[in-house]
Amino acid sequence: MNFQLSEEHEMIRKMVRDFAEKEVAPTAADRDEEERFDRGIFDKMAELGLTGIPWPEEYGGIGSDYLAYCIAVEELSRVCASTGVTLSAHTSLAGWPIFKYGNEEQKQKYLRPMAEGTKIGGYGLTEAGSGSDAGGMKTTAKLDGDHYVLNGSKIFITNGGIADIYVVFAVTDPESKHKGTSAFIVEADFPGFSVGKKERKLGIRSSPTTEIIFDNCRIPKENLLGEEGQGFIIAMKTLDGGRNGIAAQAVGIAQGALDASVNYAKERVQFGKPIVANQGVSFKLADMATSIEASRLLTYQAAWLESNGLSYGKESAMAKLMAGDTAMKVTTEAVQVFGGYGYTKDYPVERYMRDAKITQIYEGTQEIQRLVISRMLTK
């Protein structure tokens, strides 16, 4: 076994960290407060090739792997979890299903501009009545000549309103439940597509989350992704990989919170000594760091498995479960280390704590991860 990252991976980490600290971190607090997405940051990520890390050069990517992609999401999330999830949804949720299930024409038309970063991707699965129970969706797609006509709406769409291209799931055959679901590539300017309510959220506030609405939205037949009836499988496989991205996001948030806590604990003096000199504080830091290391290893393992074409469903669920819980715990403790100051917006730890919570919810709640893991253990 070799736990060392390759030179290429180390280079990507260094590049993304520099970029994150110089270009992303300075405005993170303001963007959070103003609930503002900054397209300029995305454009700069595109220039660096970050918008298409795992995709081959023939589709506009840089031909690296999922581990490099996870490292990038982690480093972005270390300073700004919103920027991390923008890239994660763009790559894992929109890019991946097109790369995996799209035909050559679809890949050239949609994956390439997304990989090059001239277009942003989104993913439409969740509905008001079907969250964890994705099979209960009500959005329909009916074939009408050479078009599918979509009707319904999707909620909690990451990159909603800023994405140009969405991978959307709808029921093509109501009779056969899961097997009656199909996937479509929808452009934001298709007639009948509109963006609905924007959510006001606890955290990741500079990543827009909206409803998207299909009102007799006409989709050319050739925008069917995969086969009719293959939608549910595409959705679930996409989420398997998406979990790696969210696990990486959670690791990044936790690392950002730990770094801030270590610095503060060394500087803050109470009772005549830095607070880190108290075991009550230093043992806390030791526990935080240990959980982060374990989460990072699980995350990298899942990404390594995927990069090597091995099965990774259970491992990515474990990575997301552990990393999400770690992020929540570590950020809550980070606010504690900062005391009263940590509760204010003058320091980033309260933002980390608000951001961390979503990693336990989206791309499969922790309960869904436990379902996935326990089923694999007992099958």
Place this chain on the structure above:
Amino acid sequence: MELKFTEEQLMMRNMVRDFAKTEIEPFIEKMEQGEFPREILKKMGELGLMGITVPEQYGGSEMDFTSYVIAINELSKVSAVVGVILSVHTSVGTNPILYFGTEQQKNKYIPKLATGEYLGAFCLTEPSAGSDAGALKTKAVKKDDHYVLNGSKVFITNGGEADVNIVFASTDPSQGSRGITAFIVEKDTPGFIVGKDEQKMGLHGSRTVQLTFEDMKIPVENRLGEEGEGFKIAMANLNTGRIGIATQALGIAEAAFEAAVEYSKERVQFGKPIAANQGVGFKLADMGTAVEAAKLLVYRAASLREQGLPCGKEASMAKLFASKTAVEVAIEAVQVFGGYGYTEDYPVERYFRDAKITEIYEGTSEIQRIVIAKHLTN
């Protein structure tokens, strides 16, 4: 043991519950946008809630300590902001004058505080004196018939709104914490400067400010207690303050727990209410058990305090456990709500933001553990 509320206490609970529902709940959105609940405090004054434990001779309701705890509990279930305002106003804004003031000071300030005409605040914490309160740097120099105060305070709850501020300053820096003296400072005193309003994660609508004193002249008759008695005065009401915040935490935890139970019965996924899954049901069981234990710790500490018995260890345990419970239960409540819980359309994200401060103020959890450990090993 008698684990029952008296009739009077039950009446208090019903009254505050109604009041919170009809008067506070509709105002929450405004508080979230930063508005201080002045009008609500006025109405609470009319109902006698601003001086629950204050003797009638000073304009209070002269009720027992448990009734006061019940009031904070019920208020905090609806609004943690109103809960903390009342706790600070009573435990550290009013009580120091009641216990250490001269008859003249009591007559001058207590009736106004007890009826809600005045609001109280407590000014101890400084930038480099948080948990280490004895390290404060604000100085008071005596000159003829007054003291001149210079220095600054941070994280002052009710600051800027409070009419009466109990301010701690060093009259003899060579004596460390034994050189600290307490003063009653009115808001409009020249040299009393309200600084930055903290932008906080939660408790929106409660003001937390920095205060600066610039050559602020305080008449000798506004010194509270003797010179050097300040630290004793500050510590004397810690238990009451801790029980107050423990109660606030309990209220937040109860609110989050009840919301989670309701939602889990209504939300259907995979053809059944999510409560029917053990993954959710067991979570609710753990949350409910922790809330129940927190409640017992809080009311036990309150009962000891009411009987005038030692309650230092018990107050710290109540605060440590109730605040931890509030944070954990609020985080789990958001989890039960899933994606909806992360939005401002449901109150659980507010409970999440409000809960965290209960582990920090009026003695961090680390300070509570120090107190408890000392009691255990002495």
